[in-house]
Amino acid sequence: MALQEKYKQLIDTATSSGVGNLQVREQDNVLYIDGEAPSGAIKDQLWDIYNTIDPDYRAGDLVMNINVAGIAPGSQLKVATKSSNLNIRKGPGTDQPIVGKAGHDEMVTLLSKTNDQWWLIRNAKGEEGYVYTQYLAQ
Amino acid sequence: MKKTMDSFLKRLQKAFATLFAIFLVSAMMISCGVKDSDLQSAIDQKIQATPEMTGVSAAVQDGVVTLSGECKDDACKLFTENTVKGMKGVKSVVNNTTVAPPPPAPVTIAADDALVKGVADATKDFKDVKATVNDGVITLTGEIKRSDLKTLMQSLNTLKPKKIDNQLVIK
Numbered sequence: 150m151a152l153q154e155k156y157k158q159l160i161d162t163a164t165s166s167g168v169g170n171l172q173v174r175e176q177d178n179v180l181y182i183d184g185e186a187p188s189g190a191i192k193d194q195l196w197d198i199y200n201t202i203d204p205d206y207r208a209g210d211l212v213m214n215i216n217v218a219g220i221a222p223g224s225q226l227k228v229a230t231k232s233s234n235l236n237i238r239k240g241p242g243t244d245q246p247i248v249g250k251a252g253h254d255e256m257v258t259l260l261s262k263t264n265d266q267w268w269l270i271r272n273a274k275g276e277e278g279y280v281y282t283q284y285l286a287q
Numbered sequence: 288m289k290k291t292m293d294s295f296l297k298r299l300q301k302a303f304a305t306l307f308a309i310f311l312v313s314a315m316m317i318s319c320g321v322k323d324s325d326l327q328s329a330i331d332q333k334i335q336a337t338p339e340m341t342g343v344s345a346a347v348q349d350g351v352v353t354l355s356g357e358c359k360d361d362a363c364k365l366f367t368e369n370t371v372k373g374m375k376g377v378k379s380v381v382n383n384t385t386v387a388p389p390p391p392a393p394v395t396i397a398a399d400d401a402l403v404k405g406v407a408d409a410t411k412d413f414k415d416v417k418a419t420v421n422d423g424v425i426t427l428t429g430e431i432k433r434s435d436l437k438t439l440m441q442s443l444n445t446l447k448p449k450k451i452d453n454q455l456v457i458k
Binding site: 174177196200205209210243267281283 | 391393394404405407408409411433436437438440441442444445446447448449450451452453455457
């Protein structure tokens with residue numbers, strides 16, 4: 150329960166900002182927070198609070214798996230790389246061959262969510278393949 | 288005169304007998320019912336002696352037992368009610384016990400094979416970051432820019448690791 154006290158502000162914010170399927174569990178001295186944030190902004194806000202409580206995420210006592218809810222197949226997503234192109238790959242993994250590219254800030258269409266890391270998309274040129282979800286934004 | 292006296296005595300006798308009978312019947316009725324305080328302590332003892340009834344408490348009023356507190360599941364709730372119903376002197380049972388919510392499912396930790404693959408994907412764009420996986424724990428060493436740290440940590444946190452040991456030097 151001590152960890153829930155330490156990260157109370159984070160848990161309270163997740164609850165009050167409408168994070169769905171919120172699960173807060175403590176196991177072997179690690180706190181696990183899972184849920185679906187209603188928007189990318191809320192997810193970012195939670196990560197900022199995490200960084201405030203545990204600067205630079207050093208403590209190793211929290212695993213926070215917060216996805217953004219409501220991104221359904223057909224959604225338009227923006228390529229949120231820092232500046233470079235985003236690789237579109239044949240399969241879900243960086244060991245898979247590159248079949249196309251999506252430019253920085255380009256809009257792509259979500260076709261399906263394979264897992265939390267890799268989503269199948271189609272770019273403006275009609276190239277289809279898997280991209281790393283960390284680089285997609287609403 | 289004697290006859291009148293005799294019949295008067297007989298009637299008196301009869302009246303006493305009737306009164307006595309009424310007294311006897313009512314005394315028996317009272318002794319049949321169990322006093323609330325006795326019933327209370329009997330139930331309290333029963334609760335103490337029965338592990339399934341831990342967390343339940345009872346209040347007795349005119350032979351009606353009200354149960355409150357928390358049971359671990361529905362079967363335990365029913366068992367508690369039936370046990371108390373079967374005790375001498377209980378007229379009825381009001382079961383106000385609640386069932387405790389089931390404990391949360393344990394946290395799923397990804398297997399090391401899946402973690403190694405996921406970590407390789409997540410760290411691909413951060414050339415100076417080294418990551419190892421051992422028994423669900425991701426250990427990060429090397430260097431990273433502060434502006435990239437959140438992106439990397441967000442990726443790694445979706446992989447279902449047991450924990451992340453961040454030993455990165457932040458530039």
